[in-house]
Amino acid sequence: xxxxxxxxxxxxxxxxxxxxxxLELGTTLRPKHLECFKSKMVTNSIKVIILxxxxxxxxxxNRMHETRIRKGGHLVTITLAALVGLLSKNYTASVITxxxxxxxxxxxxxRIWFPKMYKEWVLTRHFNFIYVQFPSQYFYLRWTDIIQDExxxxxxxxxxxxxxxxxxxxxxxxxxxxxxxxxLYPLHTVNYK
Numbered sequence: 001x002x003x004x005x006x007x008x009x010x011x012x013x014x015x016x017x018x019x020x021x022x023l024e025l026g027t028t029l030r031p032k033h034l035e036c037f038k039s040k041m042v043t044n045s046i047k048v049i050i051l052x053x054x055x056x057x058x059x060x061x062n063r064m065h066e067t068r069i070r071k072g073g074h075l076v077t078i079t080l081a082a083l084v085g086l087l088s089k090n091y092t093a094s095v096i097t098x099x100x101x102x103x104x105x106x107x108x109x110x111r112i113w114f115p116k117m118y119k120e121w122v123l124t125r126h127f128n129f130i131y132v133q134f135p136s137q138y139f140y141l142r143w144t145d146i147i148q149d150e151x152x153x154x155x156x157x158x159x160x161x162x163x164x165x166x167x168x169x170x171x172x173x174x175x176x177x178x179x180x181x182x183x184l185y186p187l188h189t190v191n192y193k
Contacts, residue, residue, distance in 0.1 A: 005042045040134035044182045048125045049189045055119040057192045065114040120150035137167035
């Protein structure tokens with residue numbers, strides 16, 4: 001396992017070397033070919049501290065998250081209602097079913113968590129990144145939100161599960177973005193406005 005971020009050129013050379021280490025040599029390996037059997041990954045952790053100095057800043061943060069959740073919910077409601085309407089032959093039953101599904105969806109949506117903030121509260125986000133560069137490229141992200149009130153007392157802590165994304169290619173996240181994330185400094189403080 002490597003703890004150094006490899007350059008693009010180094011990754012290409014490693015991929016070329018490891019296409020088939022046995023092909024040119026038969027059953028013997030050179031020491032350089034042993035690198036083909038080691039995973040190459042690098043880790044980085046950063047902490048982002050977001051300060052909410054004024055009530056208007058915290059309110060803007062909360063409205064932004066509520067709007068995002070609401071808009072996502074509207075799209076789901078329209079889709080579910082259209083689907084129920086298409087599948088049902090009875091108009092009254094489809095209206096009742098679509099209404100019931102919409103109410104259930106709204107109740108679930110009301111429980112979606114986001115870090116609700118108030119004046120002089122602090123949100124600290126601890127991000128942990130793992131970038132696997134070889135044999136295939138994957139990016140892993142895990143983070144924890146810690147909310148503190150105006151006195152510094154911890155109000156809430158939320159661990160978010162690990163996310164995995166492929167890097168590069170048609171369906172992966174851009175490699176430049178991953179490299180930029182891996183090069184971030186460990187501490188950032190932001191006044192939210």
